[in-house]
Amino acid sequence: MDRVTEKLDPPATRANASAGADRPSSDPASIDAGIRRTVQQAYRASDWWRAHLDAAGVDPLSVRGRADLPRLPFTTKLELRDAYPLGWVMVPDRDIRRVHASSGTTGKRTLCAYTDGDLQDWADQFARCYRYAGVTEADRVQVMVGFGLWTAGNGFQSGAERVGAMTVPTGPGNVELQLEMMRDLGTTTICATSSFALLIAEEVASRHLRDSLSLRRGIIGSERWGAGMRARIDDLLGIESFDVYGLTELYGPGVGIDCDRHDGIHVWSDYYVVEIVDPETLEPVDPGQEGEIVITTLRKEAMPLLRYRTRDRSWLYPEPCACGSPFPRIGRILGRTDDMVKVRGVAIHPAQVDSVLSTVEGVGPEYQIHISRPDGHRDRLVVRVEGEAVFDAGSSLSERLHQVLGVRTEVEIVEYGSLPRTDRKARRVFDSRSDEDAGDPP
Ligand SMILES: [Zn+2]
Incomplete structure (x- = not known):
């Protein structure tokens, strides 16, 4: 152990945190503590993070909180890939409970590792998403997205179970099965990509099935979709759709959702800090200005993100939402900095x-x-x-x-x-x- 790591705070995982001390909170002191803990733990436990911070000349002991964020180096997807498979993990292997991966459409896959605490936090965040969409234990939630290595299915499933809803994990595809379960089980809520939700909506319309169903809402995730697509899905099915946000590197889907005002996506500022930066200059932009979403995690145990460049384009709303939520809003995702x-x-x-x-x-x-x-x-x-x-x-x-x-x-x-x-x-x-x-x- 070298001079710096000796002085770092002792490791704090959910398992040994004192009762009550680990509650997520977006008060400034908790955010500062989350950043401090994340930087110190990353530096201590991962050679990769230590090299990353050293290269940027960041002394982990000098990072006291939110005000120090601009001094921290950005992290990119390419850098995470260089650390493949688990180079950025900052807990011992025995504490990793699950691994998911991105679909890997370009190049190598990106893995995401979770501790028990991470899986709980993810389910809690997703449960909050469902509650924002009005889902309760009286609902029946049909999960039509991919299970397995992909993050989507398990995220949607565990969040709905956390709310106490009846969950029906049909997975993607197989339209006949989807329609059968929707009708026979009285599904109230479907979870799907926008493209698949449109397919289902068109099938329901062409077969005149709408009156035989009990659908009330759709939780649509994992891709950017336009207002026209949303209106058509909602019209054909007679539902209200909600736009759920997420990315593999940050748990998966479920880290934000729009409320019933449908004016921006609330992001859970007790779990991570959102910055918007100009993707060219990397300088922070003013609230309301469009740029790239950059994320720093406050509670992730296995795989932290420090100023992670998501490549998603959006903006931060300068004012609070009329719904009264304490959580800030980003605009609906405009696309990716690399889909241009x-x-x-x-x-x-x-x-x-x-x-x-x-x-x-x-x-x-x-x-x-x-x-x-x-x-x-x-x-x-x-x-x-x-x-x-x-x-x-x-x-x-x-x-x-x-x-x-x-x-x-x-x-x-x-x-x-x-x-x-x-x-x-x-x-x-x-x-x-x-x-x-x-x-x-x-
Ligand atoms: Zn709201």
């Missing part, structure tokens, strides 16, 4: 297409963005969207997209239901240009 594509030098975010589609009559909320370079020089941008056959898309929609995106856009109308619905994250951008030409950010 450049077409003819202009940056385009899929969220912009979402916003246009929700204002145009006669088209559905599902879409695909296809970018190609047919002649090897000039980018071609095609937005493929579902609509009525008679709808004259050539003019109004493509004109509107041109205005919003700043790039001439071709529109291809396909039949309703012909774009793929998925029970996982929907892929929206199809870029057939070669990688070095695509202009993607690193």
Whole structure:
């Protein structure tokens, strides 16, 4: 043990904390204590974190709380991957109770390890999400998302059980089974990705099943979705949808949700600190200004996050919510800092297409963005969207997209239901240009 680690506070895990001392709280003293404990424990227990903090010249003993956050180094997904599989874990292996992983769509998977305390905290946070959506022990919650290594299923399940609801873990896919359970068990609440919820909604509508169901709400998670998509799901099913936030590195889904005002997502500031920074300069932006969500955990035991760059784009509301919640709000996720594509030098975010589609009559909320370079020089941008056959898309929609995106856009109308619905994250951008030409950010 070297000079620095000798002076650190003794390790404090949930198991040996004195009664009452481990209650989550967002009062400033608790937040300071959470940051202090997290930094010191990371430094003590993980070579990877120690090197990370040393490289930034941060003496862990000098970190006293929230005011010191700007001095701490950012952590990125790539850095966490370098520490694969469990290099950033700061508890002994015997204290790890479970491991989940991100879907690993790009490169190596990111793992997330949990202690008993972490699993409890996650279920408590998810239970709070359900309560914000009005779920009680009288409800029947059908969990239509993936179980297994993925974080979603287990998160939705344990949160609903914590609330005391009847839970029905159907998992994703299998529409016939979903409809059967919804009808036979009187499901009141469905949990799904927006794309799968839309598929279910369309099936229910086309088979005229709505009156035979008891649905009241949807808890929609794990991908960004537009207002048009939400309105269509709600209309077809006659439900109220809630937008649940989360990421694998931060427990999983369930670390925030919108309330019944549907104006922003409440984030649980007793479990983590949210900063919004400019993704280029990495300087904090003012409340209300858009930027990248950066997260520091206050209570995570196995795998802390210090100023973790989520790559999710949003903003912090400057004022409290009219619902009276003490928890701050971020805006609905606008997209990811890395889902931006450049077409003819202009940056385009899929969220912009979402916003246009929700204002145009006669088209559905599902879409695909296809970018190609047919002649090897000039980018071609095609937005493929579902609509009525008679709808004259050539003019109004493509004109509107041109205005919003700043790039001439071709529109291809396909039949309703012909774009793929998925029970996982929907892929929206199809870029057939070669990688070095695509202009993607690193
Ligand atoms: Zn609220």
